[in-house]
Amino acid sequence: xxTTIATPLAAADPATHATNAPPAIENASRRQFVQGVTGLxxxxxxxxxxxxxxxxxxGKLAATGGAAAxxxxxxAFLRIGADDTVTVISKHLEMGQxxxxxxxxxVAEELDADWAKVRIEGAPADAKRYNNLFWxxxxxxxxxTAMANxxxxxRNAGAAxxxxxxxxxxxxxxxxxxxxxxxxxxxxHAASKRKERFGELVADAAKEAVPTGxxxxxxxxxxxxxxxxxxxxxADKTTGRAMFTQDMQMHGMLVAMVxxxxxxxxxxxxxxxTRAKAIKGVVDVVEIPSGVAVLALDTWTAKKARDTLTVExxxxxxxxxxxxxxxxxxxxxxxxxxxxxxxxxxTDAAFAKAAKKLSASYDFPYLAHAAMEPMNCVVARTxxxxxxxxxxxxxxGDQYALAGVFGFKPEQVTIHMLYAGGSFGRRAxxxxxxxxxxxxxxxxxxxxxxxxxxWTREDDMRAGYYRPLFHHALExxxxxxxxxxxxxxxxxxxxxxxxxxxxxxMVKNGIDAVSVEGAANLPYAIPNMTxxxxxxxxxxxxxxxxxxVGSSHTAYSTEVFLDQVARAAGKDPVAMRMDLLxxxxxxxxxxxxAAEKAGWGKxxxxxxxxxxxxxxxxxxxxxxxxxxxxxxxxxxAEGKLKVDRVVCAVDCGIAINPDNVRAQVEGAVGFALSAAxxxxxxxxxxxxxxGNFDAYPxxxxxxxxxxxxxxxxxxEKPTGxxxxxxxxxAPAVANAIAAATGKVPTRLPxxxxxxxx
Numbered sequence: 190x191x192t193t194i195a196t197p198l199a200a201a202d203p204a205t206h207a208t209n210a211p212p213a214i215e216n217a218s219r220r221q222f223v224q225g226v227t228g229l230x231x232x233x234x235x236x237x238x239x240x241x242x243x244x245x246x247x248g249k250l251a252a253t254g255g256a257a258a259x260x261x262x263x264x265a266f267l268r269i270g271a272d273d274t275v276t277v278i279s280k281h282l283e284m285g286q287x288x289x290x291x292x293x294x295x296v297a298e299e300l301d302a303d304w305a306k307v308r309i310e311g312a313p314a315d316a317k318r319y320n321n322l323f324w325x326x327x328x329x330x331x332x333x334t335a336m337a338n339x340x341x342x343x344r345n346a347g348a349a350x351x352x353x354x355x356x357x358x359x360x361x362x363x364x365x366x367x368x369x370x371x372x373x374x375x376x377x378h379a380a381s382k383r384k385e386r387f388g389e390l391v392a393d394a395a396k397e398a399v400p401t402g403x404x405x406x407x408x409x410x411x412x413x414x415x416x417x418x419x420x421x422x423x424a425d426k427t428t429g430r431a432m433f434t435q436d437m438q439m440h441g442m443l444v445a446m447v448x449x450x451x452x453x454x455x456x457x458x459x460x461x462x463t464r465a466k467a468i469k470g471v472v473d474v475v476e477i478p479s480g481v482a483v484l485a486l487d488t489w490t491a492k493k494a495r496d497t498l499t500v501e502x503x504x505x506x507x508x509x510x511x512x513x514x515x516x517x518x519x520x521x522x523x524x525x526x527x528x529x530x531x532x533x534x535x536t537d538a539a540f541a542k543a544a545k546k547l548s549a550s551y552d553f554p555y556l557a558h559a560a561m562e563p564m565n566c567v568v569a570r571t572x573x574x575x576x577x578x579x580x581x582x583x584x585x586g587d588q589y590a591l592a593g594v595f596g597f598k599p600e601q602v603t604i605h606m607l608y609a610g611g612s613f614g615r616r617a618x619x620x621x622x623x624x625x626x627x628x629x630x631x632x633x634x635x636x637x638x639x640x641x642x643x644w645t646r647e648d649d650m651r652a653g654y655y656r657p658l659f660h661h662a663l664e665x666x667x668x669x670x671x672x673x674x675x676x677x678x679x680x681x682x683x684x685x686x687x688x689x690x691x692x693x694x695m696v697k698n699g700i701d702a703v704s705v706e707g708a709a710n711l712p713y714a715i716p717n718m719t720x721x722x723x724x725x726x727x728x729x730x731x732x733x734x735x736x737x738v739g740s741s742h743t744a745y746s747t748e749v750f751l752d753q754v755a756r757a758a759g760k761d762p763v764a765m766r767m768d769l770l771x772x773x774x775x776x777x778x779x780x781x782x783a784a785e786k787a788g789w790g791k792x793x794x795x796x797x798x799x800x801x802x803x804x805x806x807x808x809x810x811x812x813x814x815x816x817x818x819x820x821x822x823x824x825x826a827e828g829k830l831k832v833d834r835v836v837c838a839v840d841c842g843i844a845i846n847p848d849n850v851r852a853q854v855e856g857a858v859g860f861a862l863s864a865a866x867x868x869x870x871x872x873x874x875x876x877x878x879x880g881n882f883d884a885y886p887x888x889x890x891x892x893x894x895x896x897x898x899x900x901x902x903x904x905e906k907p908t909g910x911x912x913x914x915x916x917x918x919a920p921a922v923a924n925a926i927a928a929a930t931g932k933v934p935t936r937l938p939x940x941x942x943x944x945x946x
Contacts, residue, residue: 333909539675562610574601580609805924857914
């Protein structure tokens, strides 16, 4: 295990983070550490029972014997070897969203590296060096912040490395540094015709002082940013070399599976493991706070044994309500005013004077994350503490949670970040649930062997966590000229943040910011507006952010209701939005582009006999990115829906990797459409009904529409793109359905019964 001690950084300034100001390059590299401690190298070795089979990228557990020539490492994010390999250290998880490629592009651009020689390595859990700049002292990936919080930090990191290589070459060749150019990993001096590769200069560059200030490229000189660059994870994922948690194999490793209670809040009363222990390959059966765990020599044996357990559950404190009962309770709560999240003008007066009033309500179910790779984790006790291998999304939270289980200091928990097979928010769990569960198994069993916890799809679907169920009630007031003068929006649903480490930052006056995002900051110029919220505190269903978080439901209610208002006022939906967005040019920009590319205003081609066709629009901002979508649909007489085409316009600032932006938006369309057509976690008597994709289907290829993505050219700083493509899809489709059938879907997922002629 490589052990690095980093120099503590100065306290982060929240205001600086909020404005994306360029941070100084203060992160201590390993080279600086070795220089500072005059050659002391710290290493630890696991007991023989926990020795790794040394999978690539999985970390090192053996003590090092001698010190090889160190690579050139000007900061915590960049390492250049004598073989010309440029290694970018990613502080953010790669879970399919293209983070590794995007972060590497930023560094390689300023470094002027050869893209073919660039590789990426996941950073360890070390918030002193790898904190998310938008989260203060915490390290993690989420909120579509990877590119946005890393943009200037990594530009500076790459530029610093380039400056040191240039300075080394200038001294070596005895020429002015200003005359030296760099391209594709080669440092050149045209007048003397001297040139050397990065690898030939690293020893000299390592002797140079890290510059305190560097000059960044003018965007007009970018050669990688904004251009096509092949993804860095594609080849390994295609050939199977990519390392996911499920790929981990260690000498003596045990596999664990857990029997979880069928109801949230239930506890183990007693259990009988006689049959499980009789199965060959079963090593132990232990009780942990979340259930009963079986440890075995392999996954199949662990599952067979787990399924033979006889467990009696204590349901005294278990949750017993079903989805419909929860929804009925929410509708009753919506009849009363809630805590005010946003207030503008005099809403009551606007409604008192209205020439026309409209109202509607919308219901949204619990949703599973349903990532391709279910939850899993490897935990091994060491003499120094413990080590973890995981598709790690919330490094600091998991590090502290694991330290709490074992009674360690957080720095005694070493986390190796592997690839994750999707997440959509699930792996950034504020309770560190499955990671803690793995540690509790290790602790309860007393084993010295590494333990791989494996969840099946059924565990993943039924043991939590979910996008909260929500009920929305909206009202609009129109004057005699059809102008929108008043708006009321009431939301009822569970808080994701209450009781989490983020509560102090994002829950103010009882309002969970992510419950009302997209509603409390509605961009439309409505003079009188009230948005309020009810947050029930007696619903025990575990909830968590789901891709696009609050915007996953607020965009639907606001954009679908606005279309209803436009129809009542006799106005074109796009034209009405453009009028109401006069002070929001970036919203207007994507709306105009999407409408033009979709042929808004032109008649749709007729469908087959008996079918009805329609076109709908929605625009929404989330994570500081702006997305408009126009959907075209066909509905037959039986209510069967086909989404034919989705045209998207995106403004996410500078598009670091345009291909990746398009891919993320295309994927977001599929993800969101899957939820709109099929997604629903139903509870009956407190138990989750669906357990696998037979009862919780995901989008099939035949259901995927044609998707066009148009990127708005921009000189603004990059913003998020992993999530913003999700919110506009369902409302655009719903508005297209309303245009085709005259019926407005008010409950997701869409129901064929609601769409029949």
